[in-house]
Amino acid sequence: MSDHRKPPVLVTRRLAPGVVERLAPSCAVTQHDEELPMGRAGLLKAVHGRAAVITTLDDVVDDEFLDAAGPALRIVANHAVGTHNIDLAACARRGVPVSNTPGVLTAATADMAWALLLAATRRLGEGERLLRSGRSWAWAPTFLLGMELAGTPLGILGMGRIGRAVARRAAAFDMPVGYHNRTPLPAEPGGGPHWLPLDELLAKSMVLVVTCPLTAATRHLLNADRLAQLPPGAVVVSMTAGVVDELALAAALGSGALSAAAVDNFEHEPAVPPELLAQDRAVLAPHLGSATVRTRQAMGGLAVDNVLAVLAGGAPLTPVAAR
Numbered sequence: 001m002s003d004h005r006k007p008p009v010l011v012t013r014r015l016a017p018g019v020v021e022r023l024a025p026s027c028a029v030t031q032h033d034e035e036l037p038m039g040r041a042g043l044l045k046a047v048h049g050r051a052a053v054i055t056t057l058d059d060v061v062d063d064e065f066l067d068a069a070g071p072a073l074r075i076v077a078n079h080a081v082g083t084h085n086i087d088l089a090a091c092a093r094r095g096v097p098v099s100n101t102p103g104v105l106t107a108a109t110a111d112m113a114w115a116l117l118l119a120a121t122r123r124l125g126e127g128e129r130l131l132r133s134g135r136s137w138a139w140a141p142t143f144l145l146g147m148e149l150a151g152t153p154l155g156i157l158g159m160g161r162i163g164r165a166v167a168r169r170a171a172a173f174d175m176p177v178g179y180h181n182r183t184p185l186p187a188e189p190g191g192g193p194h195w196l197p198l199d200e201l202l203a204k205s206m207v208l209v210v211t212c213p214l215t216a217a218t219r220h221l222l223n224a225d226r227l228a229q230l231p232p233g234a235v236v237v238s239m240t241a242g243v244v245d246e247l248a249l250a251a252a253l254g255s256g257a258l259s260a261a262a263v264d265n266f267e268h269e270p271a272v273p274p275e276l277l278a279q280d281r282a283v284l285a286p287h288l289g290s291a292t293v294r295t296r297q298a299m300g301g302l303a304v305d306n307v308l309a310v311l312a313g314g315a316p317l318t319p320v321a322a323r
Helices: 040-046 063-069 088-093 106-121 124-133 161-173 198-204 246-255 293-311
Strands: 008-011 028-031 052-055 075-078 154-157 177-180 207-210 234-238 258-263 282-284
Touching (some): 052 293, 106 161, 106 207, 106 258, 124 282, 154 161, 161 177, 246 258
Parallel strands (some): 008 028, 008 052, 154 177, 234 258
16 A cells, blocks of 8 residues: 555654554654653644554544544544543544553553662662761661561452452552442452541551542542541552642651652653652652553553554544543
């Protein structure tokens, strides 16, 4: 097929090696081959006339975007599990399917949650900053004491794929696991994680890991009042931007109500609240949950598979319905 007859596809960011090349045989690909996003004006110009777009969480897909794309648009394939950057109802009204990349990033994100949990509870960030500062230090029986995990109650807010993977890893640390989800999961033979109402989960969790998706219902779900329900000295690990009120989290750390916290992505990336940056007991990561070569290749590959399926006349492999 000559290029002028191939369906035009826009890829809005640089993806993992080998991903975009899979589109070339059957699509006319335009790629913003940069680490940083295109910017709104560039995106609206580049999307015009495209049959498919592979987007990232920085690309807002709304009526303005869909107007700019025009009637040729047949799919928006989001290179992410979350779709809070996409107006799903607007896409549904125009008959434009939306896909995401579930499943393929579960293990990597759960591993990162545990990396942050361990860093926060054992004060690794503070220790590294101390060594790099060149300040004098000496081992002492009371030096940088952290939290013992064995037997410590772990709460998980959001028991989807990632939450369940976090819970499975907790068995290696002998941590009892409670969780809150909109719908309780079937009970596991011989015990396992148990469902609790949100207020009860908060009251019982010395370590709380947040993995639920960001929706209108979960935005700032963990506000100052709810953070205050955690036991004194609890630790919060946030893997979802916007669910934890970042300013309230910083205040709880500053007051000593929480002993530590870890955050992997932020509500207004790349900005991080100065109040949170000022907290020495906060472990802060620049959105690294799925950042392994294998996982990012799998995410990009699934986005490509969704595009190819729709352009071939089929349905998306991992569609996302309007809520």
